[in-house]
Amino acid sequence: MQHRRPPIALTCGEPAGVGPEVAAKAILDMKGRVPFFWIGDPRHLPVQTSFAEIKAPHEAYDVPAGVLPVLCHLFPAPAEAGVANFANAQGVIDVIARAVDLVKTGQASGICTSPIHKKILKDGADFAYPGHTEYLADLAGVDHVVMMLACSELRVVPATIHIALKDVADQFTPEVLEETIRITANDLTQHWGIERPRIAIAGLNPHAGEGGAMGSEELDWMNGLLDTLRGQGFDLKGPMPPDTMFHARARQAYDVAICAYHDQALIPIKTIDFDGGVNVTLGLPFIRTSPDHGTAMDIAGQGIANPSSLIAALDMAWDMAERSAKDSDI
Numbered sequence: 001m002q003h004r005r006p007p008i009a010l011t012c013g014e015p016a017g018v019g020p021e022v023a024a025k026a027i028l029d030m031k032g033r034v035p036f037f038w039i040g041d042p043r044h045l046p047v048q049t050s051f052a053e054i055k056a057p058h059e060a061y062d063v064p065a066g067v068l069p070v071l072c073h074l075f076p077a078p079a080e081a082g083v084a085n086f087a088n089a090q091g092v093i094d095v096i097a098r099a100v101d102l103v104k105t106g107q108a109s110g111i112c113t114s115p116i117h118k119k120i121l122k123d124g125a126d127f128a129y130p131g132h133t134e135y136l137a138d139l140a141g142v143d144h145v146v147m148m149l150a151c152s153e154l155r156v157v158p159a160t161i162h163i164a165l166k167d168v169a170d171q172f173t174p175e176v177l178e179e180t181i182r183i184t185a186n187d188l189t190q191h192w193g194i195e196r197p198r199i200a201i202a203g204l205n206p207h208a209g210e211g212g213a214m215g216s217e218e219l220d221w222m223n224g225l226l227d228t229l230r231g232q233g234f235d236l237k238g239p240m241p242p243d244t245m246f247h248a249r250a251r252q253a254y255d256v257a258i259c260a261y262h263d264q265a266l267i268p269i270k271t272i273d274f275d276g277g278v279n280v281t282l283g284l285p286f287i288r289t290s291p292d293h294g295t296a297m298d299i300a301g302q303g304i305a306n307p308s309s310l311i312a313a314l315d316m317a318w319d320m321a322e323r324s325a326k327d328s329d330i
């Protein structure tokens with residue numbers, strides 16, 4: 001019998017958000033293109049969802065296309081769309097850890113995470129992390145991971161992630177930027193086959209500091225660091241004025257833009273392609289993708305949530321798994 005690649009594990013995310021609804025829509029729309037299973041409580045799926053409980057991930061292959069394979073994870077309470085229920089917070093966290101166990105033990109090819117509501121997890125279960133990215137780094141035992149958001153027209157990386165704007169200038173350091181550049185370049189080669197990625201680096205300050213008139217980090221250390229790394233073979237542009245590096249012509253000149261902070265990176269991509277954007281974590285020892293949107297509590301339960309970003313995230317996770325398998329066959 002031909003060996004089949006393990007399926008992708010899709011976590012349920014916040015049960016009161018749009019996660020369960022877009023998972024149910026994705027299984028219908030994808031028509032079996034990507035083998036995946038959903039980990040969560042079937043009571044949290046929209047009532048009309050056609051699903052089949054499985055006992056182990058490989059059983060996802062026995063479920064007909066269009067029917068959602070569910071690895072059951074019972075929660076304390078049902079979910080009311082759009083309404084936070086702190087009783088379910090720990091279950092959301094446990095499902096992520098369970099997915100990571102499955103990928104670490106080779107039962108899943110990668111994980112795709114549905115959106116979590118960080119404040120509900122913090123208030124309901126003392127979740128100590130600002131997001132999946134940091135939690136997954138901890139579960140994987142790695143010090144530095146990189147958040148990248150990607151769509152067909154743009155890839156962006158925030159060098160600092162979920163921190164207050166007032167802390168950015170202190171935490172955006174030469175060490176952080178260098179590590180981010182190294183991980184990003186490595187993963188773009190490994191997972192996307194880009195031999196020598198062209199990397200644009202955004203300045204921290206308006207107009208990249210305008211020669212020191214509007215901030216000095218570019219002169220103090222960014223130029224020097226980039227020159228050193230260019231000497232090591234990296235293809236780096238910048239520091240570039242952040243406001244003018246994202247228009248369509250400018251985007252042709254690079255494969256990825258590394259920015260100083262969260263919104264500098266995420267505003268352009270969510271503006272260009274909110275429905276098609278994917279959040280992918282680089283530097284992990286396993287594959288993890290996610291839709292770029294959040295829990296959308298305001299529209300949960302209305303049946304109007306768009307599954308495109310989740311579908312793109314599942315496609316990306318599967319493509320990455322296929323590429324890794326091909327590379328390890330070489």
Ligand SMILES: NC(=O)c1ccc[n+]([C@@H]2O[C@H](COP(=O)([O-])OP(=O)(O)OC[C@H]3O[C@@H](n4cnc5c(N)ncnc54)[C@H](O)[C@@H]3O)[C@@H](O)[C@H]2O)c1
Pocket residue numbers: 018022113114115116117118119132279290291292293294295296297298299304305306307
């Ligand atoms: N991967 C993740 O876990 C993730 C990602 C982003 C945000 N979040 C969290 O989600 C929560 C809500 O964040 P937010 O309100 O800033 O962003 P959001 O993405 O949840 O919502 C922003 C807007 O986009 C709409 N929207 C979102 N997803 C949609 C979809 N699939 N189809 C149609 N419309 C959609 C919403 O209705 C809302 O108007 C926060 O707790 C945030 O931290 C989690």
Ligand SMILES: N[C@H](C(=O)O)[C@H](O)COP(=O)(O)O
Pocket residue numbers: 130131132133134266279290292293
């Ligand atoms: N910063 C992400 C975004 O706005 O899309 C989001 O919060 C998700 O982050 P995690 O993947 O770390 O949960």
